Amino acid sequence: MTARGEGDGAGAGAGKAPEPSGVDLARVALRAAKEQAKARGAAAQQRKQARRGGGLRSGARADGRDPQPLGSAIDRLITERGWETPAAVGGVMGRWPQIVGEDLANHCVPLRYDEDPDQRVLTVQCDSTAWATQLRLLAPQLVARLNADLGHGTVRLIKVLGPGGPRRRFGPLRAPGSSGPGDTYG
Numbered sequence: 410m411t412a413r414g415e416g417d418g419a420g421a422g423a424g425k426a427p428e429p430s431g432v433d434l435a436r437v438a439l440r441a442a443k444e445q446a447k448a449r450g451a452a453a454q455q456r457k458q459a460r461r462g463g464g465l466r467s468g469a470r471a472d473g474r475d476p477q478p479l480g481s482a483i484d485r486l487i488t489e490r491g492w493e494t495p496a497a498v499g500g501v502m503g504r505w506p507q508i509v510g511e512d513l514a515n516h517c518v519p520l521r522y523d524e525d526p527d528q529r530v531l532t533v534q535c536d537s538t539a540w541a542t543q544l545r546l547l548a549p550q551l552v553a554r555l556n557a558d559l560g561h562g563t564v565r566l567i568k569v570l571g572p573g574g575p576r577r578r579f580g581p582l583r584a585p586g587s588s589g590p591g592d593t594y595g
Contacts, residue, residue, distance in 0.1 A: 432560045436493065443488070501558060508554060513547075516540040520570070529565040531555070534572075541571045 454472075477485075487493060502522075506514035517535045535541040544551075548567045555564045 431562070433562070440488070440491065501555060508558070509547075509551065513540070513544065517544050517569075522564075529563060530568050531564050531566070532568045532570065534570040536572055538571050541569050544569050 501508060502519045505519055509517070516537065517533050517540055520532045520534050522532070523530045533544060535544055544567070548569070552564055552567060556562065
């Protein structure tokens with residue numbers, strides 16, 4: 410069973426991919442501008458080296474060969490590869506107790522995030538059906554809080570999974586056709 414957040418657009422334009430808009434469009438434009446600026450800078454650097462006789466020479470000023478701090482190198486890699494949204498969602502999964510509260514975090518764990526633009530589903534597993542029901546009731550507020558943290562439309566839906574239940578055992582102590590304690594598992 411799933412719980413939908415406000416403005417998830419269920420049923421509207423179900424067959425086609427949505428055009429980027431708002432924050433997504435701004436991110437795409439910023440990434441393109443950064444790539445163009447980097448290309449212009451690299452071309453200017455090559456012309457400058459060609460005038461000086463070419464080759465790799467070290468100088469007093471910083472260039473692309475200098476060591477970089479690890480944090481800035483990782484940030485640059487995330488930006489170049491377009492991993493901003495998955496990295497932000499991963500950060501949310503790490504801060505799950507602060508976002509949902511200690512009580513809910515002790516019983517509900519985020520499993521995965523589907524970043525497909527049509528889906529954008531956060532899947533959460535709970536350890537009992539009571540906590541799963543509680544999370545389904547809180548899903549619209551949680552979707553709003555996550556989107557405020559990550560950017561509008563990052564999470565459209567929270568899929569809540571109940572407990573998996575015990576392993577199925579087949580032995581002499583079970584009644585024929587019995588499936589076990591179904592009132593607490595499923």
